[in-house]
Amino acid sequence: MEDEQLSLTLRALGHPVRLEILRILMARADSCCCNDITDCLSLAQSTVSQHLKVLLDAGIIEREARGTRNNYCVCIDRLAAFGTAVTAYLDKLGRVPAACNPTLASTF
Amino acid sequence: MEDEQLSLTLRALGHPVRLEILRILMARADSCCCNDITDCLSLAQSTVSQHLKVLLDAGIIEREARGTRNNYCVCIDRLAAFGTAVTAYLDKLGRVPAACNPTLASTF
DNA sequence: TTCTTCTATCGTAAAATAACGATGGAAGAT
DNA sequence: ATCTTCCATCGTTATTTTACGATAGAAGAA
Numbered sequence: 001m002e003d004e005q006l007s008l009t010l011r012a013l014g015h016p017v018r019l020e021i022l023r024i025l026m027a028r029a030d031s032c033c034c035n036d037i038t039d040c041l042s043l044a045q046s047t048v049s050q051h052l053k054v055l056l057d058a059g060i061i062e063r064e065a066r067g068t069r070n071n072y073c074v075c076i077d078r079l080a081a082f083g084t085a086v087t088a089y090l091d092k093l094g095r096v097p098a099a100c101n102p103t104l105a106s107t108f
Numbered sequence: 109m110e111d112e113q114l115s116l117t118l119r120a121l122g123h124p125v126r127l128e129i130l131r132i133l134m135a136r137a138d139s140c141c142c143n144d145i146t147d148c149l150s151l152a153q154s155t156v157s158q159h160l161k162v163l164l165d166a167g168i169i170e171r172e173a174r175g176t177r178n179n180y181c182v183c184i185d186r187l188a189a190f191g192t193a194v195t196a197y198l199d200k201l202g203r204v205p206a207a208c209n210p211t212l213a214s215t216f
Numbered sequence: 217t218t219c220t221t222c223t224a225t226c227g228t229a230a231a232a233t234a235a236c237g238a239t240g241g242a243a244g245a246t
Numbered sequence: 247a248t249c250t251t252c253c254a255t256c257g258t259t260a261t262t263t264t265a266c267g268a269t270a271g272a273a274g275a276a
Contacts, residue, residue: 014119015233026202071251074201087195154266155264157265177222
């Protein structure tokens with residue numbers, strides 16, 4: 001994952017409300033509409049919708065029109081890829097100085 | 109790690125320049141001052157200093173005054189804790205629906 | 217002392233973010 | 247056809263972020 005994409009995802013996750021939204025989405029067996037999420041949070045519906053858009057734009061969640069409501073669900077593979085990318089980034093970060101300064105290598 | 113702290117760190121890392129700064133810091137065996145970093149990036153010194161402040165405020169890097177210059181280094185343990193926190197967050201996310209919807213469990 | 221170097225900080229400007237209320241249009245329900 | 251529900255979007259406001267140049271003060275060099 002390129003830095004541009006990785007940092008976009010990091011930013012999209014960089015808000016406590018959005019971390020919570022993902023929890024709410026994942027905790028439900030059935031898929032979830034904006035109102036369901038708004039009921040769990042003390043925020044206006046428009047604010048929640050905006051947060052959903054950030055997650056949507058980052059490709060972390062998907063929207064599916066179902067009747068009068070829009071259902072959201074987490075893109076599991078995208079989240080997994082994010083986890084992998086973070087680990088890879090940190091791993092590479094750690095590996096570079098390992099060649100120069102062996103004492104750092106053991107920290108990771 | 110609490111959501112507040114985790115999201116702060118995610119935001120601090122959510123900029124390509126800051127991802128790169130950490131790479132620069134880690135790639136050097138000797139520690140690194142603001143000018144060294146500025147030389148590697150096509151940005152003004154004040155801008156780099158600001159990015160360093162963001163990383164500093166998030167506790168990701170440390171500053172050490174050494175003579176006329178300030179040396180920066182990465183807080184390895186903080187970074188490692190961040191990696192752990194991200195993994196834990198994603199892991200817990202994945203575990204919740206595993207109880208409700210077994211098909212999701214295998215994705216993680 | 218004087219000069220240079222380094223860099224955090226200030227001031228500024230532009231853009232993005234976060235929150236809200238209001239609204240309009242789409243889709244079921246009556 | 248009318249009513250209700252859902253919700254993305256618009257407009258607004260306040261705050262934060264990102265970038266820059268300018269500057270001042272600290273520390274070493276001449």
